[in-house]
Amino acid sequence: xxxxxxxxxxxxxxxxxxxxxxxxxxxxxxxxxxxxxxxxxxxxxxxxxxxxxxxxxxxxxxxxxxxxxxxxxxxxxxxxxxxxxxxxxxxxxxxxxxxxxxxxxxxxxxxxxxxxxxxxxxxxxxxxxxxxxxxxxxxxxxxxxxxxxxxxxxxxxxxxxxxxxxxxxxxxxxxxxxxxxxxxxxxxxxxxxxxxxxxxxxxxxxxxxxxxxxxxxxxxxxxxxxxxxxxxxxxxxxxxxxxxxxxxxxxxxxxxxxxxxxxxxxxxxxxxxxxxxxxxxxxxxxxxxxxxxxxxxxxxxxxxxxxxxxxxxxxxxxxxxxxxxxxxxxxxxxxxxxxxxxxxxxxxxxxxxxxxxxxxxxxxxxxxxxxxxxxxxxxxxxxxxxxxxxxxxxxxxxxxxxxxxxxxxxxxxxxxxxxxxxxxxxxxxxxxxxxxxxxxxxxxxxx
Numbered sequence: 189x190x191x192x193x194x195x196x197x198x199x200x201x202x203x204x205x206x207x208x209x210x211x212x213x214x215x216x217x218x219x220x221x222x223x224x225x226x227x228x229x230x231x232x233x234x235x236x237x238x239x240x241x242x243x244x245x246x247x248x249x250x251x252x253x254x255x256x257x258x259x260x261x262x263x264x265x266x267x268x269x270x271x272x273x274x275x276x277x278x279x280x281x282x283x284x285x286x287x288x289x290x291x292x293x294x295x296x297x298x299x300x301x302x303x304x305x306x307x308x309x310x311x312x313x314x315x316x317x318x319x320x321x322x323x324x325x326x327x328x329x330x331x332x333x334x335x336x337x338x339x340x341x342x343x344x345x346x347x348x349x350x351x352x353x354x355x356x357x358x359x360x361x362x363x364x365x366x367x368x369x370x371x372x373x374x375x376x377x378x379x380x381x382x383x384x385x386x387x388x389x390x391x392x393x394x395x396x397x398x399x400x401x402x403x404x405x406x407x408x409x410x411x412x413x414x415x416x417x418x419x420x421x422x423x424x425x426x427x428x429x430x431x432x433x434x435x436x437x438x439x440x441x442x443x444x445x446x447x448x449x450x451x452x453x454x455x456x457x458x459x460x461x462x463x464x465x466x467x468x469x470x471x472x473x474x475x476x477x478x479x480x481x482x483x484x485x486x487x488x489x490x491x492x493x494x495x496x497x498x499x500x501x502x503x504x505x506x507x508x509x510x511x512x513x514x515x516x517x518x519x520x521x522x523x524x525x526x527x528x529x530x531x532x533x534x535x536x537x538x539x540x541x542x543x544x545x546x547x548x549x550x551x552x553x554x555x556x557x558x559x560x561x562x563x564x565x566x567x568x569x570x571x572x573x574x575x576x577x578x579x580x581x582x583x584x585x586x587x588x589x590x591x592x593x594x595x596x597x598x599x600x601x602x603x604x605x606x607x608x609x610x611x612x613x614x615x616x617x618x619x620x621x622x623x624x625x626x627x628x629x630x631x632x633x634x635x
Contacts, residue, residue: 191367194628201624204592208576211387217524224626225250229340229353229508232256236374242285248520255363266329266341267302268522336365347632356449360501364511366493369480370538371448379532380556386569388521395500398441398613401434408560409435444610448618452504458497473542531555591616
């Protein structure tokens with residue numbers, strides 16, 4: 189790995205511009221893993237996945253494999269997913285349940301809380317080898333914490349508390365949980381896993397770029413309009429109506445608010461209102477769901493919960509929530525030009541099962557390998573990476589990428605957010621500003 193000076197890093201992000209090295213330099217990618225993913229709170233899983241003692245899940249934090257496990261005393265613990273003997277991976281399944289963690293290489297056995305329980309042929313080890321020596325236990329992660337059931341891991345001891353870190357977007361997480369009539373989310377079903385040949389940050393930027401939908405996704409929304417011309421709007425499937433939303437008049441995107449925060453978090457408003465509301469008025473499953481919410485919260489609180497409409501919320505660096513459709517996208521950097529994208533849904537505890545089915549259908553239409561929309565995006569990411577990926581780092585105007593749309597027109601709110609219209613690139617700029625601060629060591633601010 190080469191070295192990149194902090195001052196050099198700061199010079200890669202300027203007002204309204206970013207150097208292409210940010211997306212294409214393998215040395216910077218290595219630093220991102222150490223300075224961003226290993227110093228921030230990264231989503232690892234959900235408490236519903238590890239509900240019973242012995243339940244565990246695997247997660248990837250930057251380049252480190254970890255295990256999250258429910259201990260016998262009910263607490264959550266996190267460990268490096270490797271045996272301290274010879275470094276073999278302990279857990280190969282994504283999720284499971286164990287009484288002990290047993291290494292398949294040399295048979296070392298560990299308790300659910302990480303303590304070494306025993307080794308085969310103990311007399312063969314060096315004099316003084318002690319099973320109870322903490323050095324032989326599984327290596328714990330620095331921090332693990334849960335907020336409203338969402339489990340996060342931080343590999344940095346000095347990081348701020350999870351609730352403080354999440355503060356700008358906690359209301360999105362709260363709303364996602366509050367939409368469940370029984371007050372809880374349950375991770376359900378499988379997930380879609382796709383690898384695209386591009387940098388991880390381009391997915392964030394595309395998530396907060398509304399204007400591209402009218403151009404990049406024309407094939408899908410134009411197809412829906414052709415369908416409606418032939419069959420009439422009343423016969424258009426609900427998921428197809430949502431695809432059509434990408435074809436709304438370009439000027440109307442400015443009616444949707446976008447907020448970016450100093451630490452990289454962001455959220456953007458919804459744009460499926462007309463079709464979504466029309467469908468909900470005639471959907472018996474939604475009517476039953478709403479009645480259950482009213483029974484729990486009352487009419488006024490239910491109206492407030494359902495009124496919050498954010499299409500995407502970014503929990504920096506790599507978690508995207510769609511609170512209205514109970515969907516999460518988690519993107520895991522593999523290399524400077526490779527990213528694994530995971531998409532999955534939650535069941536709203538106490539809601540009719542059709543609500544979950546609707547969420548899955550939405551995910552299939554938007555973020556599955558068969559989606560017309562996500563495949564447009566992934567092809568674009570790949571083409572973009574090819575266009576900016578050469579390593580001849582020179583000071584040429586053509587090496588700079590413009591992200592200036594809306595620059596100078598932001599509104600600074602009292603909560604620290606920079607707010608812009610839907611076609612502004614303010615969400616991209618706040619993420620790049622956070623990237624620069626993390627990479628130059630100015631963030632995280634210690635607890």
